[in-house]
Amino acid sequence: MAAPSASMDNNNQSHPKLSKTEKKFLRKQIKARHTLLRHEGIESVSHVTESLVVANGGLGNGVSRTQLLRVLERCGSVEALLMLPNKPYSFVRYRTKEESKKAYVTLNGKEMVDDLGQNITLYLNFVEKVHWEDLRPPVLPPGLMIVEEIVSPEDEKMLLESIDWTDNSFGQNGLPDICNSLLEKCLKGGHIKYIPDQLTINQYEPGQGIPPHIDTHSAFENEIISLSLGAEIVMDFKHPDGCTVSVMLPQRSLLVMTGESRYLWTHGITPRKFDVIQASEGQKSGIITSDAGNLTLNKRGVRTSFTFRKVRRTPCDCSYPLVCDSQSCHQNEAFPSFPENDKEALELEREYVHRVYEEIAEHFSSTRHTPWPQIGAFLKALPKGSIVADIGCGNGKYLGLNKEIYMIGCDRSQNLVEICGERQFEAFVCDALAVPLRSETCDACISIAVIHHFATAERRLATLQELARLLRPGGKALIYVWAMEQxxxxxxxxxLRGSRDSEEKEEHLNSGVLASGLFGEQNPGTSSHNSVCSISATNDLKDGGCNANGVINSKLPVHTNRTSFHSQDVLVPWHLKRDPMRDKHAEPLKLTPDLGVPHDPSPVFHRYYHVFCEGELETACRMLNNISIQHSYYDQGNWCVIFKKL
Ligand SMILES: O=C(O)CCC(=O)C(=O)O
Ligand SMILES: [Fe+2]
Ligand SMILES: [Zn+2]
Incomplete structure (x- = not known):
């Protein structure tokens, strides 16, 4: 169906001559325009140019290059078609404006069938220029190598036929003989330095994958090799700073991961039925994202991988302590094996951060009034008119501090955001991992007592990356996290000093002052936990309390308030006062009689924290390549960094 030809003007004029369907298409076309601007920063123009952005015509939508070209070439000769992995749109450049105008007029609102057999509707808009911000020089992660045709088709067949899926001892008593010639070849060819002693075989049906992970440092030596048999596949590598590189692993090739690519980058296979691959023949292995003008979709086959590793017998001494389980800052303590992956981390955050803040929002807010002096000083030093985002703004106590700057807050908790609203502050709900603000729009950002609520090193780093993204060049971010060292x-x-004296009225950054160990004294056996004990969060049930979730199961120690930390990953109790209005001006530590009565316990919530060791926040910031650290300091039990966007 053709769209109205007069729809190039973008202002909200009425179009009296349009039919109902035409009006609907026009609306959708304008919506596509706004979405591209808001989400991708792609600005379309109202006059005719040679280039168009094609909303819905993208690899991320299941549209392949050949399919789209077929449609686009009906209107003229296509000079370039840029398709990026995972993007639901593409860019096309025609030779002449006549041709692009024809495409605009005839293809807008046109339906086509994508590679998966679903109908999609194209919406086209003119663009002035086409540029790819995230186009990176095509380099593989350091230490990564792909050796093509490491085995012959005959050996491939033999290896695949040798697998006995019912025999779980396969490979346990030394590697099967059939692998020896391959491994010797790798050794002779210089691809590996030592013979591995462990084998994992994985089979991936189309649609299956493996979540992003780093093979445990303490479990395996540096070299990890993986043989791809039966079919090719695309593996995604991700640096902690967010940089992602997709790599084609051809059939019968060997992937070698050492050094940075093995220790620091995660690797994983996205579960999907099609991969985005290089459209032209020729180079088989290697990076996919390099050339947006040359990508298409590739149907997956069944891939079987042989992953060989060498079991490590001494602690890992790699140069990536941040992600190394042998080198956690407190070596006497077992590295937390929980959460093990992103999914577990998210579940933990949902239950032990997001849900808790929703529940305790009002009470929490009533304990948060006084700005911290150094944070106040940072905000007051900003030039008049600065645009500042407070990521994790809580009840908004910093939002109105400097009337000369424009502050906008966001928080994961709806209830806290509502409290900000009641105070006439501007705030919205979002996760610090994905802040819906345009890149490089802020003169400054603050993130106070937020990042310690993210449950993996990768996620914490990703929040720092997000702060850096928001800053304009030269802009500054101030970050506070709770310190292991109290x-x-x-x-x-x-x-730690928290006592009953009158100073106690002063609130604290990270803890409920009301939540002292005193509650335990009043009710022996109900809620006083030893800090390093293995009491699990499921004990909350007995507390008449909250966070009843089996997932966390004995995996995290419950911290005792006002004591030193013994573990970096802990659950910190919050004793909820039911009526914050009543208690607002009360002596915080004075227990009101009804609080101490066993049959009416105040509910105890547990918040998850990763408390930072000295240097940890700074090390994480140093991993970002577009910032420089200006100041790094300790402030009342918190590690703090100010960094500047380059
Ligand atoms: O299938 C592969 O090539 C990789 C498998 C993998 O990363 C693993 O098992 O740890
Ligand atoms: Fe792996
Ligand atoms: Zn390591």
Missing amino acids: EYNKQKSKY
């Missing part, structure tokens, strides 16, 4: 330079933090 005693520093022989001084106990206020949190």
